[in-house]
Amino acid sequence: MYILNLGNNFLSGELPDCWSNMPYLEVIVLENNRFTGKIPSSVGTLQFLRSLHLRKNNLSGEIPMSISNCTTLKTLDFGENELVGNIPPWMGHNLSHLTILSLRSNKLSGYIPRELCALNFLHVLDVAHNKLLGNLPSCVGNLSAMVYSINGLFDNYIYYGTPNYFIENLFLMVKGNFYEYDRTLNLVRVLDLSDNSLFGDIPWKITKLQGLQSLNLSHNHFTKRIPPNIGDMSSLESLDLSVNKLLGPIPESMSKLSFLSYLNLSDNHLTGKIPLGTQLQSFDASSYAGNELCGLPLMKNCNEVNQRVLGTGNNVEKDTDGDKVNWLFVSMAIGFIFGFWSVLSPLVISRQWRYAYYRYLDEMWWKSLSLCV
Template sequence: MNATMAMQILNLGNNSLSGELPNCWTKWPSLNIVILSSNRFSGEIPSSVGTLRDLKSLHLQKNNLSGEIPSFLRNCIKLQVLDLSENELDGNIPRWIGISLTKLIILSLRSNKFRGHISHKLCALSSLQILDFAHNNLSGSIPRCVGNLSAMEHSLEDSPFQLNVSAGNGYLLEHEFVMMKGQLLEYSRILYLVKVMDFSSNNLSGEIPTEMTNLKDLPSLNLSYNFLTGRIPANMGNMRMLESLDLSVNELSGPIPESMSSLTFLSYLNMSDNQLSGKIPTSTQLQSFNASSYSGNKLCGLPLMDKCSAVGTEPSSIQTSGGRGEGHGEEINWFFVSMALGFIMGFWSFLGPLVINRHWRCRYYRFLDEMWWKISDFLCKYCF
């Protein structure tokens, strides 16, 4: 019995356990690390989890848990890692997370059903290195105070913290899946170096806060698939450590800031499907990306085919009346005309609504994205 009470690590992850989580956590008051991820647990998070005052790491991701984030978790004030991603949790993201769980370094709520606004109280999490709210139903604007997340603002080279949570004589190497450079990547040994902010696939609106550019030590920022408007902050180039930037499928307008030409570490960029216009700034990095990174905008200059003029974009090719057949009427080939008309009618019948109605298009893209996630999760569970 004493050995049971002294247990500090419980790892039952990556199994096929099902049913509701038992409400008997008071029997293990010394637990530091709980890993129940990648199972088939359902129901709500039991209240007795809040009695684990020494808990540092809680992994409940990839289950079928439902309900809201329970308020009793605020008692787990030593939590450094809280991963509730890929469940069926809903409700608002609690403000008390930013008040009570001040030692959090990883907060992942990806792929749930959370709604409401992002509370400015979360900006008090000064140690936060991974903030992942992607694939939810969050609305409202991005809080300006996100620029105060000091762990993303300053280098942590001198920090003693390593994401290898120890528990008495036990030891566990933390690992986490994060979306980086357009791919879902797993990090473990170098996880302490990873810094990610991902608000993608929500219903966020308003402008990108200028204060966000204070995050000079943030390597990965993903704001794609939202309804963000306005211009990209002029001093975006201040985020000098950016390696991955995804602003695609929003309603951003205006030019790409010249300051972005100084982002020398940038290796992944996606600004497609916005309302950006003007010349792509000249730099080694920005011209090295595929043209698809800029598609769906009114941009010009390399790597696009459209050349820039003094007043804007020139057509990539101009039809002239000279050359072969000049001065002679050309016979119309009605067969090809009918083929073209048929293609146009078919396109507008099936794909036209996706082009015209932006909300339908976003839902269609999100549906494909969610199907990809489910297929990937199935393959990971049953094929490897």
């Protein structure tokens, strides 16, 4: 037997641990059932296994290390289960032929291992909806299969056997929706790390992935700025950076993404003018919501924002002038009080000065009377 396809049924219970009895299996499809328990370690005895689909069950526990012996694996889909633990670093060393790795919607924790960057044939990496944390390794820019644009050298689909007795398929979140890919799966380049707890900056080396079509880093804790040369990712059709803590302006280079048909930058701390470009102005205003941005397609005009800023500056100036006038009156009052008491204080303190002052006033009075006569 070369292929076992029991997917999309109502099978339940634990997976049997007797896979060593079928040593020539190349494809196992048990997805979309109700299996529970752990992934049996005897799966690791299948040295010719190329495709393993256990998606959408209720499997628990950690990914067994015995799978590191399945060195011919090209597709590994464990998505939508209850798996825990870390993403095993040995995947990057032992499963060197992996083209598709989907671990989405589990309970995996820890860091994204740098060893995954060594998977030169990997063109779909989906670890969304887990509990991963830490920085995104900058070596992600070394994923060779995502660096180069697709050309005529690739078949549209991935198949096993002759004549094509099994065509590979996969569900992926692209452009905000789930799609099933089968006959075009080999043409897809997807990196989905959304809905985790990743933090730090988005490494600039990610922009080396010029063949990548869909990048989803939404619902994380990424900070700092969007890489300024993101426009170099010339094959991007879908970009989702929403619900992070990204700062600063939208890079001008983003206007060069001519294939971009889905964009979501909402709920960040982005500021300034949306760069002019046919693509960026064609998206709905909701793509930019929850930021301090201006310009089309938003209703907020950048000129009005600038005038408001200038107006605020003028008000500050006026307030400053007002403060100067107030201080003038205060200084006049202080001067009057000081002058007034500088004259009267000697008369109050010294009796001799007071008598002399009264005599002086009397003399001046009599002199004025004599002049009148």
